Amino acid sequence: MALRNAVMAALLEGEASGYDLAKAFDASVANFWTATPQQLYRELDRMAAEGLIAARVVEQDKRPNKRLFSLTEAGFAAVHAYTAEQSSKPSAIRDELLVKVQTVDAGDAAAVRAGIAERVLWARAKLARYERLQARLLDGRTxxxxxxxxxxxxxxxxxxxxxxxxxxxxxxxxxxxxxxDRRADRAQG
Structure with missing residues (x-):
């Protein structure tokens, strides 16, 4: 999947600035696609040049002008064409932490443990953000x-x-x- 498809998916929510899209990627699209702000801005420029999105400039007082992007007819057609394509194979896990876990018995077990603990903290924080987003989307409904x-x-x-x-x-x-932890306790005991 190309970044442009994720950008078009985000723009289905409506007109947005590059900054808004970067926040949207971090808050909602990040559960299935990630991009740096630099990648996002480069892709927005390419998509605008290809006519998939339109940009309009909004003048702001005491701040730089901002560009708001929206899908064009060609962009909506591209979304339709993309969704009509045969789905690709499921993604495979590529995770450096899992490589380290695979080698924990020969490596630095304390460092691997710290990496796992950090991953748990990150996952809990992301889950909390997603739960807040879920509450906003539900807006009191079941x-x-x-x-x-x-x-x-x-x-x-x-x-x-x-x-x-x-x-x-x-x-x-x-x-x-x-x-x-159990293996470390046995080794010390």
């Missing part, structure tokens, strides 16, 4: 009410996947820490 009546359900469905991913990161991390 999940069933939201799914039955929301104009767009894609953001909620991807949010659920991101939440499940982070819950699993916490579950696995806590298990891995328990196993490493």
């Amino acid at each position: 999940e069933q009410q939201h799914l039955a009546g929301a104009e767009r359900i894609g953001p909620y469905l991807t949010l659920l996947r991101g939440m499940a991913f982070e819950r699993e990161n916490v579950r696995w991390g806590e298990l891995a820490l328990l196993v490493l």
Whole structure:
């Protein structure tokens, strides 16, 4: 999947500045795609040059002018074409921490343990952000009410996947820490 597809997905929410899109990537799209602000701005320029998005300048007092981006007809057509493509294979895990865990018996177990503990903290923090986003999306409705009546359900469905991913990161991390702690206790005992 190209970054442009994730950008177009984010722009389905409406007109946004590059800054707004970067925040959206961090808050919601990050549960399935990541990009640095630099990558995002380069892609916005390319997409504008290709006619997939339009940019309008908003003048601001005491601040630099900002550009607001929106999908063009060609952009909506590109979203439709992208979703019509045959789905690719499921993504594979590429995680440096897991390589370190694989070698924990021959490596620095304390450093690996610290890496796992940090991953658990990150996952809990992301899960808390996702839960706040979920509450905003539901806006007092039940999940069933939201799914039955929301104009767009894609953001909620991807949010659920991101939440499940982070819950699993916490579950696995806590298990891995328990196993490493028990092995360390046996080695010292």
